[in-house]
Amino acid sequence: MTYNELFEQVKKKKSFLCVGLDSDIKKIPQHLMDAEDPVFEFNKAIVDATADVAIAYKPNIAFYESRGVEGWITLEKTVKYIKSTYPEIFTIADAKRGDIGNTSEMYARAFLETLEFDSITVAPYMGEDSVTPFLKYEGKWVILLALTSNKGAFDFQFFEENGEKLYERVLHKSQEWGNDRNMMYVVGATKAEMLSGIRDIVPNHFLLVPGVGAQGGSLEEVAKYGMNAHCGLIVNSSRGIIFADKTENFATRAREEAVKLQQQMAELLAARGII
């Protein structure tokens, strides 16, 4: 998917919402548990209920690979369903991979070729040769971890040398490998106030912003500090949407939560003159 296709979707749906498919089998509504593949039925219902207000879906791979072969089958069916039913929607494999070059090549093949995701989250810690194999796929995206939403982000990411923090170094250095047409960055909504400094370094890149919803990040603050003229944001909420209700009403309630966020997003996009 291209940058322009992504931006067109933002304008058409008046949304920059990503729904996170962190589909923990232990939290799936009981009535689905008799199905052959309960997690797939759950994902399908969530996707059908939210596809008109979401521009992206982000299955977090941990919730699938933890279930072994069955989980991988669910994951494959889910991404195939999204791509065949809603081909305009951006898919993110939240896998946080990265290894020595030949191993990264295999991770890239697994998620971008075999599973046909549009993008994958990648950890930058092992440097250039661990990241560039993911950039060899035309039309696909690397989403590099920059400043994460969790408390542990303070352990390393704020380490400073010569006036540059580690996450700033990631932003600067990685621009030698990719550009705003094939690379995005993860920045946690819980650290929204850092977004204006981040925009000074990467004014045009899309940012994937998790941490709104269950982690308490503020959508208004994310937009205030992080939105650019092309929106430049993909804001994720997982548990706050998909587990809003664990009864037979789960898809309707998921939709309500997604629409709430989309309506706030539409106001923020309008205030910025983007729509």
Ligand SMILES: O=c1ccn([C@@H]2O[C@H](COP(=O)(O)O)[C@@H](O)[C@H]2O)c(=O)[nH]1
């Ligand atoms: O810094 C990061 C990077 C990734 N994530 C992932 O996003 C979702 C957030 O889920 P919620 O339920 O909306 O909190 C989840 O898959 C994380 O692994 C993140 O939260 N922060």
